[in-house]
Amino acid sequence: MDKLKILGFLLLFLMCSSELFGKPASLRFVVLPFENFTQNPVASEVLRRITLQKLVELDVDVVEIGEVDRILVNEDMVNVSFIGKNEFVRIANLLQADYIVKGAVLSFTLERNWNISYPSVTVNLALIEGKTGKMVSVVVETEGGPSLAQVYLGTEPEPLNEVAKGVVKRALYKLLRAVRR
């Protein structure tokens, strides 16, 4: 009897675990090309790939970048600045995706002030529902500034890519909260 109870609890736990740990189970995401508002020509590509990687690490089903870009070219939507509500629905439909992640890189650089160089990464991520084209959530996440060790001991700043990974991770965590609700 006790064994049955334990088994029952285990089953219940497994059934609820997706909800408990917030894994957006069996949802399919599309990551569109990011808009780039920085001087760095590859910033949007770097941040897009980091976003995709972080989503994969979260065990989320993500459409491969090549497939997304192929659809955008076919549908004549190469300029992401002009993609609107109806286009989001069409893209989601064509790629059979539940959600679209749209991003913009607002900064991806080493700033130099107070005679110190320090990283500055800012990303804007929006989550769009594929069925309706409605914006579910939008976040802006930033990180940067020198550490005390950098100011007083002259240590090296953290590499931009590492800072970007942390920024994207935090942004996605906030963004996916809307899906889990």
Next chain:
Amino acid sequence: MSWKNLCLFSLLCIVILFLGPSHVYSKEVFVNQSFDFGTIKKVIVLPFVNLTEDRSAGDVIRYLVVSELQELVETVFVGDVDRVLKRMNVSDVRELAAEQIKEICKELKADAVITGVVYKYGEARSGNISYPEVVITINMVEPEGGSIVWSVTERKSGGSFLAKHFGLGIRTLNELAIEAVRDAIKTLKNI
């Protein structure tokens, strides 16, 4: 001055020094009190006028405003707005007439338009040192009369005393920009 008073005075100086503002800022706000802000459910955020040397400053502040407004009202996708502007042959939002604002609102089913100006988004210099500075103005225009019903100007500067003299609390340009936009939109939330 006695030894005790000297100690108290020194302690007070230290407290003022460390609890002082981490950055310099100022704000100017205008609200049309006779306007009913409760009627606004959906807004359009137009491209910001960029008066800085940074070509992307207007876009950055515009995206921050869209993000900050999401808790307050529904915003039209930037892509939809830009496509309508392109179709209307509007390359500079400064040339937008009241009639055109009305037309855009009608087409995108919005109740108001957010416009803005970025005056400063970059480095400011003081002697040998440089620090980030952001100065922006955000307006809300109601489409019927084409008048400004809410306007706020925010100035944020990273040139604080602690940063200048001790290298503490140094902020990035975008941290200041996010704070400027957040504080500006807060005045709209408080209406």
